[in-house]
Amino acid sequence: MKKGFGVAFMLFLVTAGTVLFHVFSPWWWTPLASNWGYIDDTIILTFWITGVVFVAVLGFTAYCVLRFSYQEGRRSEYKPENKKVEWWLTGLTSLGVVGMLTPGLFVWNEFVSVPKDAAVIEVMGQQWQWSYRLPGKDGVLGTTDVRQVNDKNPFGINMKDPKGRDDVLISGEDLHLPLDKPVKVLLRSLDVLHDFYVPQFRAKMDMVPGVVTYFWFTPTRTGTFDALCFELCGVGHYAMRSKVVVEKEGAYQAWLKKQQTFAQSLRAAEKQSGAESKVASAQGSGNAAGGGSPPLVTGR
Amino acid sequence: MADIVPTAAEDIPSAEVAEVDLYHAKSWWTKYVFSQDAKVIAVQYSCTAIAIGLVALVLSWLMRLQLGFPESFSFIDASDYYQFITMHGMIMVIYLLTALFLGGFGNYLIPLMVGARDMVFPYVNMLSFWVYLLAVVVLVASFFVPGGPTGAGWTLYPPQAILSGTPGSEYGIILMLVSLALFIIGFTMGGLNYVVTVLQARTRGMTLMRMPLTVWGIFVATILALLAFPALFVGAVMMLFDRILGSSFFMPAIVVMGEQLSYSGGSPILFQHLFWFFGHPEVYIVALPAFGIVSDLLSVHARRHIFGYRMMVWAIVIIGALSFVVWAHHMYVSGMNPWFGFFFATTTLIIAVPTALKVYNWTLTLWRANIQLTLPMLFALAFIVTFVNGGITGLFLGNVVVDVPLSDTMFVVAHFHMVMGVAPLLVIFGAIYHWYPLMTGRMLDEKMGKFHFWVTFIGTYTIFLPLHYLGILGVPRRYFEMGDTSFIPDSAQDLNAFITVAALIVGFAQLVFLYNLFRSLRHGKISERNPWKAASLEWQTAAYPPGHGNFGEHLPVVYRWAYDYGVPGAPDDFIPQNVPNNAVAESHAEAPSAADDAEAPRT
Numbered sequence: 001m002k003k004g005f006g007v008a009f010m011l012f013l014v015t016a017g018t019v020l021f022h023v024f025s026p027w028w029w030t031p032l033a034s035n036w037g038y039i040d041d042t043i044i045l046t047f048w049i050t051g052v053v054f055v056a057v058l059g060f061t062a063y064c065v066l067r068f069s070y071q072e073g074r075r076s077e078y079k080p081e082n083k084k085v086e087w088w089l090t091g092l093t094s095l096g097v098v099g100m101l102t103p104g105l106f107v108w109n110e111f112v113s114v115p116k117d118a119a120v121i122e123v124m125g126q127q128w129q130w131s132y133r134l135p136g137k138d139g140v141l142g143t144t145d146v147r148q149v150n151d152k153n154p155f156g157i158n159m160k161d162p163k164g165r166d167d168v169l170i171s172g173e174d175l176h177l178p179l180d181k182p183v184k185v186l187l188r189s190l191d192v193l194h195d196f197y198v199p200q201f202r203a204k205m206d207m208v209p210g211v212v213t214y215f216w217f218t219p220t221r222t223g224t225f226d227a228l229c230f231e232l233c234g235v236g237h238y239a240m241r242s243k244v245v246v247e248k249e250g251a252y253q254a255w256l257k258k259q260q261t262f263a264q265s266l267r268a269a270e271k272q273s274g275a276e277s278k279v280a281s282a283q284g285s286g287n288a289a290g291g292g293s294p295p296l297v298t299g300r
Numbered sequence: 301m302a303d304i305v306p307t308a309a310e311d312i313p314s315a316e317v318a319e320v321d322l323y324h325a326k327s328w329w330t331k332y333v334f335s336q337d338a339k340v341i342a343v344q345y346s347c348t349a350i351a352i353g354l355v356a357l358v359l360s361w362l363m364r365l366q367l368g369f370p371e372s373f374s375f376i377d378a379s380d381y382y383q384f385i386t387m388h389g390m391i392m393v394i395y396l397l398t399a400l401f402l403g404g405f406g407n408y409l410i411p412l413m414v415g416a417r418d419m420v421f422p423y424v425n426m427l428s429f430w431v432y433l434l435a436v437v438v439l440v441a442s443f444f445v446p447g448g449p450t451g452a453g454w455t456l457y458p459p460q461a462i463l464s465g466t467p468g469s470e471y472g473i474i475l476m477l478v479s480l481a482l483f484i485i486g487f488t489m490g491g492l493n494y495v496v497t498v499l500q501a502r503t504r505g506m507t508l509m510r511m512p513l514t515v516w517g518i519f520v521a522t523i524l525a526l527l528a529f530p531a532l533f534v535g536a537v538m539m540l541f542d543r544i545l546g547s548s549f550f551m552p553a554i555v556v557m558g559e560q561l562s563y564s565g566g567s568p569i570l571f572q573h574l575f576w577f578f579g580h581p582e583v584y585i586v587a588l589p590a591f592g593i594v595s596d597l598l599s600v601h602a603r604r605h606i607f608g609y610r611m612m613v614w615a616i617v618i619i620g621a622l623s624f625v626v627w628a629h630h631m632y633v634s635g636m637n638p639w640f641g642f643f644f645a646t647t648t649l650i651i652a653v654p655t656a657l658k659v660y661n662w663t664l665t666l667w668r669a670n671i672q673l674t675l676p677m678l679f680a681l682a683f684i685v686t687f688v689n690g691g692i693t694g695l696f697l698g699n700v701v702v703d704v705p706l707s708d709t710m711f712v713v714a715h716f717h718m719v720m721g722v723a724p725l726l727v728i729f730g731a732i733y734h735w736y737p738l739m740t741g742r743m744l745d746e747k748m749g750k751f752h753f754w755v756t757f758i759g760t761y762t763i764f765l766p767l768h769y770l771g772i773l774g775v776p777r778r779y780f781e782m783g784d785t786s787f788i789p790d791s792a793q794d795l796n797a798f799i800t801v802a803a804l805i806v807g808f809a810q811l812v813f814l815y816n817l818f819r820s821l822r823h824g825k826i827s828e829r830n831p832w833k834a835a836s837l838e839w840q841t842a843a844y845p846p847g848h849g850n851f852g853e854h855l856p857v858v859y860r861w862a863y864d865y866g867v868p869g870a871p872d873d874f875i876p877q878n879v880p881n882n883a884v885a886e887s888h889a890e891a892p893s894a895a896d897d898a899e900a901p902r903t
């Protein structure tokens with residue numbers, strides 16, 4: 001057997017094995033459930049371009065090992081440079097890079113350009129749970145301020161902002177979304193970094209305390225999807241779960257009707273604390289929370 | 301004669317290189333412990349780095365046990381797991397790889413390869429090691445403080461890193477930040493030495509464009525480190541202030557578990573910029589020395605000059621420069637202004653071009669060569685495989701929109717392990733097999749070496765290749781356990797168990813390697829002089845292994861580049877760098893130091 005055969009064979013095996021593993025891997029992405037098929041396409045394109053390079057480079061290496069392994073007395077070729085080869089390789093590589101980057105940037109441009117008609121919703125992260133806020137009848141989310149977060153106002157909705165009163169609040173339950181309607185997801189965190197991700201949607205963005213971030217997508221398939229936290233946020237990170245239910249418009253509206261608004265939740269809290277304080281003492285502190293008072297006019 | 305010596309066209313500059321006064325050790329203590337000899341410091345650095353690296357290795361077993369067999373190990377809970385990944389990642393990247401490449405190989409090889417007697421500031425060089433050791437001690441101490449080491453992830457992102465929801469937020473994080481600051485101080489002392497030695501202490505005839513690529517790689521990596529580490533340093537100090545003094549550099553107004561904290565106005569993303577302004581160049585701080593060393597391993601053991609030397613040098617320099625304008629590719633989904641994505645994706649993919657050229661030139665070095673399948677050559681070949689694999693997946697993550705679904709998944713973990721974990725480690729192993737004879741005068745055992753090689757190469761490849769596909773599926777990184785997740789099939793758990801078994805086997809092979817290192821010190825085959833017949837200066841010393849002061853009475857004079865292998869017409873298939881034109885026709889295979897004392901009287 002020729003010297004170098006064993007090593008060349010192993011290199012060949014690793015190369016071929018990698019390709020075969022890629023082709024036959026039972027682990028592959030989840031079926032798409034959003035408009036971001038372009039991202040999948042870009043990944044496939046990248047696999048093709050880089051796959052060809054992978055096979056070519058490693059195939060060439062294996063060939064060299066086989067063909068040029070040591071022979072006593074033989075001299076290697078002395079040819080320190082070959083401008084032509086080097087320029088060709090530079091050119092071809094640049095071409096491959098442009099071939100991946102151009103579609104990539106094109107799709108990124110889509111990703112950061114939110115359609116005008118996208119519905120706005122908010123996902124809020126805190127250690128270690130998700131909550132959701134939908135604009136109420138007025139179609140606008142009220143402004144928020146972390147400093148206003150308390151038991152009665154877990155979202156920190158600005159008490160003086162009338163637009164916040166009709167916001168629909170969902171805590172500790174699944175988020176529902178209507179099918180085929182683009183949504184702009186505003187992301188907010190009360191404490192540390194989090195990241196709301198549903199693999200079937202392909203789109204994600206960190207939520208950062210102090211600022212509001214966003215991404216957008218259009219759900220294109222009905223179903224219930226697992227949402228996971230994708231940014232380390234402390235010991236409970238792995239258990240920060242929720243679900244997103246995508247359903248037809250009718251079912252969505254029925255679900256939406258059952259949800260509580262901020263104003264309703266304040267009233268409920270009021271009633272409860274009122275009941276509590278009556279039991280506890282005779283002293284009235286009814287309007288201290290300001291929950292029942294009519295909102296003042298505010299600017300944004 | 302001229303046709304025999306293609307690279308020896310120019311004259312040697314006549315200016316004498318002034319010799320520095322060598323420090324001479326007076327006692328056992330100053331010779332072996334508080335030594336100022338770069339070679340001893342190199343060994344000290346390497347042993348410390350390998351020792352702490354073993355801790356990181358053991359942590360990886362524990363993590364793999366948890367991932368492979370969740371709920372089977374009651375002694376690993378979620379806090380432990382997060383502490384393990386954090387310490388594992390930080391130790392591997394900083395305290396093992398950076399310290400070993402720069403403090404270890406840099407100290408040993410730079411003076412020998414450029415023809416200097418020692419580093420230019422030996423005393424500072426010594427201090428560098430001791431401060432590094434202190435940094436390691438502080439790091440290790442964090443395992444023993446109440447609350448344990450920090451579990452914030454090796455990226456230490458605030459606010460989480462200093463809040464109570466993260467393990468080790470009481471003392472662990474403080475010790476981690478202090479240790480990093482110490483490491484940077486220690487590194488700066490060494491780093492200044494490496495740079496100044498390369499610039500000022502090269503022997504006569506050793507022009508920059510005649511330096512071995514090993515020196516180029518370490519040199520440029522050190523410059524990167526000197527420019528990048530300060531960003532981490534200020535980040536660490538600012539976070540310490542936030543944690544201890546209650547300042548708000550990185551802390552906005554937040555509510556933790558229903559409680560309003562007194563921070564306000566800071567920016568968590570600012571820390572990420574500081575971290576990655578350091579963190580991305582850090583990748584190249586590890587990669588460039590590996591690039592350089594592997595070039596030399598390939599050339600020596602393939603008995604052929606490196607192909608496209610000038611292109612290789614420029615590629616190192618260009619990659620180094622570009623590595624400062626790509627950092628935010630780690631932050632595509634961080635919530636920074638998304639428009640930055642266009643810029644950083646473009647710069648990131650541009651880096652791929654010089655990087656790919658380096659890969660081509662390595663393989664073209666093998667073309668029409670005379671390849672000896674020695675252990676260093678095997679490791680170099682394995683490096684090419686893993687580096688190509690890991691480099692390719694970098695093109696996925698760098699292309700901003702592709703990063704969106706893949707970020708923070710196991711794909712990322714697989715990518716960086718392949719490209720900056722396994723690939724550089726393979727080079728380190730190859731380099732140890734290559735230079736061990738120079739350091740000790742003995743060869744490492746070949747049989748154990750072969751075992752070590754095949755298990756490590758095939759093993760790490762089987763660990764990390766399938767991991768990419770779990771990432772594509774959507775398995776997140778930094779998850780203590782997956783629990784029930786509808787999109788993850790049971791087969792993923794079987795794969796995880798398989799990977800864990802592979803990781804344990806690979807771990808075992810490293811113990812064999814360690815045993816080989818120790819055993820061969822006494823029982824290894826005695827190495828002949830210059831056993832690989834290498835042309836670079838470190839093998840042409842008067843004493844073998846080189847003694848204090850490196851060279852004999854006279855410093856060598858350099859007449860050619862480090863890659864005169866297979867020169868047509870020469871009697872041997874290599875011509876050492878210090879062989880003058882008129883001596884080329886003689887054989888140098890037997891007495892590599894023949895030309896050593898011919899020139900350059902010592903002043």
Ligand code: HEM
Nearest residue numbers: 360363385386389392393453454455720721777778779803
């Ligand atoms: C065979 C050896 C190794 C094994 C089995 C291994 C295994 C692991 C595992 C299981 C994780 C945690 C994944 C997660 O849950 O997110 C991890 C994280 C990491 N490893 Fe390794 N590793 C190895 C070698 C290395 C090396 C050589 C490096 C040097 C670059 C390295 C650097 C890291 C880093 C930076 C992290 C990320 C830590 C974090 O998420 O904060 N590892 N490794």
Ligand SMILES: [Cu+2]
Nearest residue numbers: 229231233237
């Ligand atoms: Cu999280």
Ligand SMILES: [Cu+2]
Nearest residue numbers: 580583627630
């Ligand atoms: Cu980077």
